[in-house]
Amino acid sequence: MNQQAFDELLPSFAEAYQETLAKKRRWRAAGGGRKATLKTSADKLFFILLYCKCYPTFDLMSVLFGFDRSCAHDWVHRLMPILETALGKRQALPERKIDSIEEFLAKFGEVEAVIIDGTERPVQRPKDAARQKEHYSGKKTAHKETHHR
Template identity: 55%
Template sequence: MLNIERALKQDRLLRALTGLNRKAFECLLKPFNQIYEQTLLLKPRQRSVGGGRKARLRTTQDKLFYILFYFKCYPTFDVASILFDIDRSQAHHWVHRLQPILEATLGEKKVLPERQINCVQVFIERFPGVERVIMDGTERPVQRPTDSEKQKLNYSEKKTSYSQTSSSSRPK
């Protein structure tokens, strides 16, 4: 089993396993704990306190470490279950239970990355100091649409197949 206490004591090891140093981890722990406690209040307990088996991820600190480790390393649920001494189904359960809590925590701290920039105005607001942008377009094969109008939109003159052009911008 992974020794979480050891990882939390060594800054280098913590960074390697979660992507955060000790100070950033501690800074994230308090709001994560608050949001986790709020989610517990939304769903009433099925058993009284102390009932059921003893949890392997006992503290909120352990839970935060687990979800950060999962997103840093992306182990399979089988590997995560061995490392954290839990069943594979529990590894899956905890990832899907803790992910929205982590997203809410990062959103509250305003450090959640923005997934897409849909217009030039949003890009300019996000990156005001950028003077030039390089666009890189890559064609990817897609299933041929049955509608003739959609076929015309996706047809590639370069190749005799249907593909979708994906553009990504990179500030310089």
């Protein structure tokens, strides 16, 4: 995203952020509590766009922006829906789900190759032996109990 696109998105983001604040019930008077490290709307927008672009760890975000990793986590989860709202208002929100190969080809017909990066994760399998076989990949032996002495 270049500076012009950032500047064009900023008013929608600031408006969505203010609407979110207006909906929340205040526990303290305005100006009370600790001061936010991301003070301006531009700071907040830059933070969440950097996160979406690079997906760094919360540890790295905390170093880059000068606060604790738990604050980085909180900011990401607070600002992501606001960014989605701002992008939705500008009709720039990307489509997240494609249900079929036909739908993919209709949107990205010029693509020649697709690379999928995935990680195998353990799945809770049924106790019933017949149904369990449906979920057995033949890999690893995490489903077997082993006792080492």
